[in-house]
Amino acid sequence: MFKKLIAASTAKSPWIYHINTGSCNGCDIELVAVLTPRYDAERFGFKLAGTPRHADIVVVSGPITSQSKARLLRTLEQVPKPFCVVSLGSCPRSGNVFKGSYSVEGPLEKYVHVDVSVAGCTPKPEAVIEGLYTAAQILKEKRKAMAGKKEVAES
Amino acid sequence: MTVFIQILLILFHVLVFPGFLFVFVCGLLLAGIDRKILARMQKRVGPPLLQPFYDFFKLMGKETIIPDAANKAVYRIAPIAGLASLVVTMNFIPVFSFSAMSFSADIIVIIYLLTIPAVALIVGGSASGSPFAGVGISREMVTMISYELPLILILLAVAKKAGGAELCFSLSGIVEWQQSTYLGIAHWSLIPAALAMLLVIPAEVGTQPFDTAEAETEICEGPLIEYSGAPLGVFKLNTAIKMFIMTSLFTCLFLGGIDTGIVALNALILFAIDAGLTILCMTFIHAVTARLKIEHLFKFYWTIVSALALISLILVWIGL
Numbered sequence: 001m002f003k004k005l006i007a008a009s010t011a012k013s014p015w016i017y018h019i020n021t022g023s024c025n026g027c028d029i030e031l032v033a034v035l036t037p038r039y040d041a042e043r044f045g046f047k048l049a050g051t052p053r054h055a056d057i058v059v060v061s062g063p064i065t066s067q068s069k070a071r072l073l074r075t076l077e078q079v080p081k082p083f084c085v086v087s088l089g090s091c092p093r094s095g096n097v098f099k100g101s102y103s104v105e106g107p108l109e110k111y112v113h114v115d116v117s118v119a120g121c122t123p124k125p126e127a128v129i130e131g132l133y134t135a136a137q138i139l140k141e142k143r144k145a146m147a148g149k150k151e152v153a154e155s
Numbered sequence: 156m157t158v159f160i161q162i163l164l165i166l167f168h169v170l171v172f173p174g175f176l177f178v179f180v181c182g183l184l185l186a187g188i189d190r191k192i193l194a195r196m197q198k199r200v201g202p203p204l205l206q207p208f209y210d211f212f213k214l215m216g217k218e219t220i221i222p223d224a225a226n227k228a229v230y231r232i233a234p235i236a237g238l239a240s241l242v243v244t245m246n247f248i249p250v251f252s253f254s255a256m257s258f259s260a261d262i263i264v265i266i267y268l269l270t271i272p273a274v275a276l277i278v279g280g281s282a283s284g285s286p287f288a289g290v291g292i293s294r295e296m297v298t299m300i301s302y303e304l305p306l307i308l309i310l311l312a313v314a315k316k317a318g319g320a321e322l323c324f325s326l327s328g329i330v331e332w333q334q335s336t337y338l339g340i341a342h343w344s345l346i347p348a349a350l351a352m353l354l355v356i357p358a359e360v361g362t363q364p365f366d367t368a369e370a371e372t373e374i375c376e377g378p379l380i381e382y383s384g385a386p387l388g389v390f391k392l393n394t395a396i397k398m399f400i401m402t403s404l405f406t407c408l409f410l411g412g413i414d415t416g417i418v419a420l421n422a423l424i425l426f427a428i429d430a431g432l433t434i435l436c437m438t439f440i441h442a443v444t445a446r447l448k449i450e451h452l453f454k455f456y457w458t459i460v461s462a463l464a465l466i467s468l469i470l471v472w473i474g475l
Contacts, residue, residue: 009210051376053220
């Protein structure tokens with residue numbers, strides 16, 4: 001019973017941690033716009049967490065510069081499982097207009113498994129909400145898989 | 156046999172009513188009402204009413220990371236200690252005429268028990284070994300010192316008013332006194348104390364203008380920064396339960412004269428009054444104010460709020 005309850009709750013209360021890896025701030029503004037009264041992502045339970053330890057969804061924006069790469073990897077290591085990674089905008093997907101620059105070490109897929117990728121420069125808030133909502137559903141599946149694994153290990 | 160039944164009764168009081176299960180449901184529901192009303196005030200749809208339950212159960216399912224720098228035992232025990240003391244506190248607070256544990260001086264016990272959750276937060280934060288937590292716990296300590304003085308003055312004023320010549324330090328005694336005369340808030344000398352108590356509640360719970368210790372936008376939730384998974388869930392639960400306990404304490408001190416004779420109905424009325432109080436003294440203030448600096452918070456409590464409580468105490472002492 002508790003396992004079902006936890007899995008259902010996991011999809012309903014995803015807390016977001018946002019990390020900027022050299023983004024132009026456009027996507028960051030759109031992500032914050034999602035939480036404003038106009039789009040109000042809190043009705044799905046989304047909340048901006050202050051620290052990676054509280055996060056369920058890590059949102060990465062920006063083309064991953066040489067300076068931010070180490071910090072990104074360190075942050076991702078600190079997030080408790082199960083968690084999802086969402087890439088926000090075109091930059092972490094392909095490098096966008098910064099592709100080929102000496103200081104860009106993207107795309108994000110080289111370093112971590114990306115669960116949901118929201119395209120656009122910048123993506124509309126509606127698209128961001130949809131991406132985050134999809135990530136929340138994936139989170140639920142991950143939690144179910146995690147609980148199943150524990151059972152196997154115990155038996 | 157009677158001893159056995161008595162043990163069962165105590166277990167029932169601690170675990171079900173008015174203990175863990177009761178405060179768990181009521182506390183989280185109050186937190187949900189708070190978030191929903193706040194969202195409506197900001198013209199948002201807001202999260203579902205059961206959102207705090209979802210948050211709690213989600214956190215139960217997350218991995219618990221204990222940092223290398225942490226003191227592992229203290230780090231794990233701190234949230235549980237806070238929860239346990241809150242559950243025991245609720246046993247001392249009468250649901251109008253029903254009181255699970257009642258002694259002649261339970262106000263003194265409550266003053267001590269109410270400090271334990273804050274101390275648990277301080278101890279847990281300092282055990283996590285993060286510099287952000289260090290800043291957070293120093294602020295939490297200052298917040299504690301700020302609201303303790305007015306809280307004790309308020310309790311003294313009510314105890315003197317209820318007891319007459321002798322101080323009445325029993326909460327059920329205070330409720331009986333209100334039932335025999337009229338509500339505590341109807342005595343005009345206690346109105347400043349009631350106002351002060353309304354301002355103490357948000358600081359004790361740690362909601363918006365007085366949440367300097369857990370400022371998530373500047374020090375990343377302070378003492379909670381390293382917590383994840385179940386211990387974090389228990390700390391969030393503690394905050395929600397504190398909401399319920401502090402509003403219940405207000406109800407018991409100033410609005411305690413209601414008695415329908417049925418315990419379940421009494422509990423429902425208590426919850427309804429608590430919800431109203433939560434909206435009045437936490438949601439409204441949260442919606443219209445910004446976070447205070449720690450020195451402003453300290454000054455506010457030791458001047459205005461303490462003065463209100465002191466006025467009440469002096470009025471009561473000279474026999475008005």
